[in-house]
Amino acid sequence: MTDxxxxxxxxxxxADLAALTExxxxxxxxxxxxxxxxxxxxDEEFLAELKAMRFPAATGNTAVDTGYRTIATYxxxxxxxxxxxxxxxxxxxxxxxxxxxxxxxxxxxxxxTSPKRxxxxxxxxxxxxxxxxxxxxxxxxxxxxxxHLALExxxxxxxxxxxxxxxxxxNEAEVERLLATQRNFLEDxxxxxxxxxxxxxxxxxxxxxxxxxxxLTDGFIQxxxxxxxxxxxxxxxAAEAAEADAAPAATDAEEAE
Amino acid sequence: xxxxxxxLDLALDDSMGxxxxxxxxxxxEEDAGAVTEGYLGTPHTDEPAPKVDTRPAxxxxxxxxxxxxxxxxxxxxxLTFCATPQATDALDAEVHRLQADNFSVYTPAxxxxxxxxxxxxxxxxxxxxxxxxxxxxxxxVEVDGVSYYEAAEAPAVHWVATADGTAYAEADAPLxxxxxxxxxxxxxxxxxxxxxxxxxxxxxxxxxxxxxxVDNDELLKSPRLYAPHFVDKLERCDAVEWRDKSWRIxxxxxxxxxxxxxxxxxQVAEAEADAAGDAPATDGQ
Numbered sequence: 397m398t399d400x401x402x403x404x405x406x407x408x409x410x411a412d413l414a415a416l417t418e419x420x421x422x423x424x425x426x427x428x429x430x431x432x433x434x435x436x437x438x439d440e441e442f443l444a445e446l447k448a449m450r451f452p453a454a455t456g457n458t459a460v461d462t463g464y465r466t467i468a469t470y471x472x473x474x475x476x477x478x479x480x481x482x483x484x485x486x487x488x489x490x491x492x493x494x495x496x497x498x499x500x501x502x503x504x505x506x507x508x509t510s511p512k513r514x515x516x517x518x519x520x521x522x523x524x525x526x527x528x529x530x531x532x533x534x535x536x537x538x539x540x541x542x543x544h545l546a547l548e549x550x551x552x553x554x555x556x557x558x559x560x561x562x563x564x565x566x567n568e569a570e571v572e573r574l575l576a577t578q579r580n581f582l583e584d585x586x587x588x589x590x591x592x593x594x595x596x597x598x599x600x601x602x603x604x605x606x607x608x609x610x611x612l613t614d615g616f617i618q619x620x621x622x623x624x625x626x627x628x629x630x631x632x633x634a635a636e637a638a639e640a641d642a643a644p645a646a647t648d649a650e651e652a653e
Numbered sequence: 654x655x656x657x658x659x660x661l662d663l664a665l666d667d668s669m670g671x672x673x674x675x676x677x678x679x680x681x682e683e684d685a686g687a688v689t690e691g692y693l694g695t696p697h698t699d700e701p702a703p704k705v706d707t708r709p710a711x712x713x714x715x716x717x718x719x720x721x722x723x724x725x726x727x728x729x730x731x732l733t734f735c736a737t738p739q740a741t742d743a744l745d746a747e748v749h750r751l752q753a754d755n756f757s758v759y760t761p762a763x764x765x766x767x768x769x770x771x772x773x774x775x776x777x778x779x780x781x782x783x784x785x786x787x788x789x790x791x792x793x794v795e796v797d798g799v800s801y802y803e804a805a806e807a808p809a810v811h812w813v814a815t816a817d818g819t820a821y822a823e824a825d826a827p828l829x830x831x832x833x834x835x836x837x838x839x840x841x842x843x844x845x846x847x848x849x850x851x852x853x854x855x856x857x858x859x860x861x862x863x864x865x866x867v868d869n870d871e872l873l874k875s876p877r878l879y880a881p882h883f884v885d886k887l888e889r890c891d892a893v894e895w896r897d898k899s900w901r902i903x904x905x906x907x908x909x910x911x912x913x914x915x916x917x918x919x920q921v922a923e924a925e926a927d928a929a930g931d932a933p934a935t936d937g938q
């Protein structure tokens with residue numbers, strides 16, 4: 397009887413890990429797609445790849461669905477001259493032509509988390525520290541600062557790859573550690589500034605691709621937050637319950653004194 | 654082996670023994686609220702809207718040609734080429750041909766968009782019908798019970814010159830411009846004649862060859878002028894063109910050769926008449 401229960405539990409855990417592996421691989425793919433779109437302009441090869449893609453139509457998140465639909469609609473009308481249009485729009489959206497720090501949706505965390513909207517501020521130092529704590533550093537060919545959105549998204553994808561590898565190796569502790577790192581990075585960094593940037597992206601971008609990208613990014617971050625709330629939900633509730641239990645006890649102790 | 658598709662280097666040496674997170678204390682988090690408060694919340698109230706030029710197309714086209722004078726020949730070639738609907742690839746190839754000896758940072762797409770915005774070119778279907786407004790709806794497909802969007806196939810874009818664009822191209826009269834130029838610059842007729850004759854040679858004329866033949870002429874000493882000044886003016890009249898690394902005469906330039914020859918001959922005759930009139934009388938000496 398005990399053996400049967402143990403076997404069932406082991407099988408259930410294995411199934412959970414397999415499901416997590418598949419889901420994480422999908423999440424990595426989205427992170428990499430977003431990172432590529434933010435990193436540089438779309439080139440011919442990438443445009444052809446995008447046009448051949450299938451985009452989920454009903455994910456359950458309105459912003460994600462809107463983003464995918466807007467991108468697919470733009471791609472339906474993208475002709476041979478779309479590369480130039482997209483390059484122009486990339487510059488308009490992410491680089492801008494003004495000097496007031498409000499002329500584009502600057503894809504740098506420092507800009508959105510420093511008082512004077514400057515680059516290379518504390519946020520950059522923080523993300524660099526996080527990358528290094530995971531044994532990562534930017535390549536010399538990457539000329540932007542480390543808090544560029546493309547690099548932050550890529551970092552999440554790299555962690556995802558490691559989660560998949562750890563899950564396949566049956567290393568649950570490592571899977572948990574990496575998931576916790578992803579959740580912390582999402583909350584401390586991506587979720588704290590990206591919605592502000594995407595609001596600006598909607599203002600400046602004119603092509604449907606970047607309009608859709610803004611919605612997709614917002615929606616994906618929401619989905620990620622829900623995902624982590626779900627998998628860490630028990631722990632979070634337990635911690636809250638522990639705090640709630642501790643509070644009356646402390647009050648009693650104070651009263652007793 | 655490094656993964657070059659990534660910009661994060663996975664090969665950092667773990668033996669550094671550095672705890673980067675330890676370098677940060679809690680101050681950053683404590684200050685985060687104060688840092689962002691009242692600053693990131695500043696709303697952007699102005700909604701940037703694309704400016705719409707409401708001037709008539711003819712005026713916008715003329716303005717485009719004036720502001721992009723160095724690309725005049727290419728733009729004019731595009732209008733002429735698109736007298737009938739042309740596929741995007743064909744138009745791109747034509748622009749590359751027109752700019753083969755005159756490199757530009759403007760892509761065919763940029764130039765086509767500029768002409769379209771000015772009202773000189775329009776997008777049409779292969780049949781010449783107006784191109785549908787907006788992007789087509791994506792295709793909804795179902796795979797294993799899951800719905801996906803796929804990019805739809807839009808009709809191929811073709812380009813055709815508008816009535817205003819065609820009118821502007823037809824009104825272009827390079828020979829008239831050259832005639833005006835020669836009349837205005839009649840003083841330098843011999844310079845123009847020399848340049849046109851050099852460019853009419855087999856293989857054209859290089860820039861140094863033209864400079865050598867022109868720059869030391871007494872006519873150009875005061876005010877001091879140089880050969881490129883005249884070559885530019887001739888090029889603007891389509892009388893010469895830069896091709897295969899030399900300046901070459903065009904059909905318009907050949908007409909100009911005849912005009913300038915007549916002009917020079919008239920000037921010589923006039924000078925001889927003046928000289929004859931000024932000559933001292935010899936009777937009674």
